[in-house]
Amino acid sequence: MKNIILALSSLLLTAVAFAQPAAWGTPVAPRPESEALAQSVPIADVHMHFNPKGRQTVAQMLQRMKEGNVRWGGGVGDFADEMQVALGANYLPALGQAEFTKVLLSSGEKELLNLEHPVFIQFFKDAEVLMASGKARGFGEIHIDNKTTVNFNDPFGRSISLDSPVVKRMYEIANAHSGFVQIHYDKNYQTVDQIIAMAKRFPKALTIVAHCMPKGAPDDIRKIFDAVSNVICEISGATHIHGVKRIVTPEGINSRWLQMIEDYPDRVMMGTDPCCGLMGRYNEIVQVMRSRALAAMKPETLEKVAYKNALRVFGLPE
Numbered sequence: 001m002k003n004i005i006l007a008l009s010s011l012l013l014t015a016v017a018f019a020q021p022a023a024w025g026t027p028v029a030p031r032p033e034s035e036a037l038a039q040s041v042p043i044a045d046v047h048m049h050f051n052p053k054g055r056q057t058v059a060q061m062l063q064r065m066k067e068g069n070v071r072w073g074g075g076v077g078d079f080a081d082e083m084q085v086a087l088g089a090n091y092l093p094a095l096g097q098a099e100f101t102k103v104l105l106s107s108g109e110k111e112l113l114n115l116e117h118p119v120f121i122q123f124f125k126d127a128e129v130l131m132a133s134g135k136a137r138g139f140g141e142i143h144i145d146n147k148t149t150v151n152f153n154d155p156f157g158r159s160i161s162l163d164s165p166v167v168k169r170m171y172e173i174a175n176a177h178s179g180f181v182q183i184h185y186d187k188n189y190q191t192v193d194q195i196i197a198m199a200k201r202f203p204k205a206l207t208i209v210a211h212c213m214p215k216g217a218p219d220d221i222r223k224i225f226d227a228v229s230n231v232i233c234e235i236s237g238a239t240h241i242h243g244v245k246r247i248v249t250p251e252g253i254n255s256r257w258l259q260m261i262e263d264y265p266d267r268v269m270m271g272t273d274p275c276c277g278l279m280g281r282y283n284e285i286v287q288v289m290r291s292r293a294l295a296a297m298k299p300e301t302l303e304k305v306a307y308k309n310a311l312r313v314f315g316l317p318e
Helices: 002-017 035-040 058-068 081-090 097-107 109-113 118-133 165-176 191-201 218-227 255-263 279-296 299-314
Strands: 043-045 070-074 094-096 138-145 180-185 206-209 231-234 252-254
Touching: 035 279, 035 299, 043 279, 043 299, 058 070, 058 081, 058 279, 070 081, 070 299, 094 097, 094 118, 094 138, 097 109, 097 118, 097 138, 109 165, 118 165, 138 165, 138 206, 165 180, 180 191, 191 206, 191 218, 191 231, 218 231, 218 255, 252 255, 252 279, 255 299, 279 299
Parallel strands: 043 070, 138 180, 180 206, 206 231
Antiparallel strands: none
């Protein structure tokens, strides 16, 4: 676990190095008509990490959620029976992150493509049962490409194809059960086209693009949304708290990202991404998203992004 934490911390530092320049847009201040609503609206956190083997307890996570008025959460691993019992139907249980990371750190990047790896053989047997029973809703956060020249030797780094055997098997299972696959896929020359191709190939599976595509631009998301209907993105992990002032800054949300969200208000969701040592700042992240991101949106848009899109897409109880 210590190695995983160190690797995740290294990944965070890499993200800092590749933060988008301010020239990509200008900060937008809150709308007067949206400020109060942004503070009171309930939130569905679709990028809410909870590690049952870490230093946090279910009680601590529930307290954080209560303080931040976060009523629904999940979407990324690790799968936790304890959290499912505590949140019930308000939990979005996801599979695969722990196993994907275990294979990477124990066997190397190439083995992420090996369906016959013992870890994956057992994992997919379990996944079929959990998805069929409704105990799991999808897969995530599956890191497809997070390797750069800066972190090239990072044990947590990898660069594989989205259309690779193991990931494709996740899509097959998700498609069979109308589930989701949440991917962390840094923008490169093939990212956009691969996401579109996979969405078309598995029309009953929902692709959640984590962080609205690290290193991606609003126009990349527009292209995907225009091409396919079964892809949605979430705006976590792109704040100054994460060291990546790509979407949200202390001065406000980036104007180009805000315009994209307003143009596609039904396709964007909320997330916090309290990874890499940030769990203790969970409510600070929530507050920044409220006061700097949601507050700059039109009232009807901020409600959709905060929770209504998640309730509609996942059938969560209101």
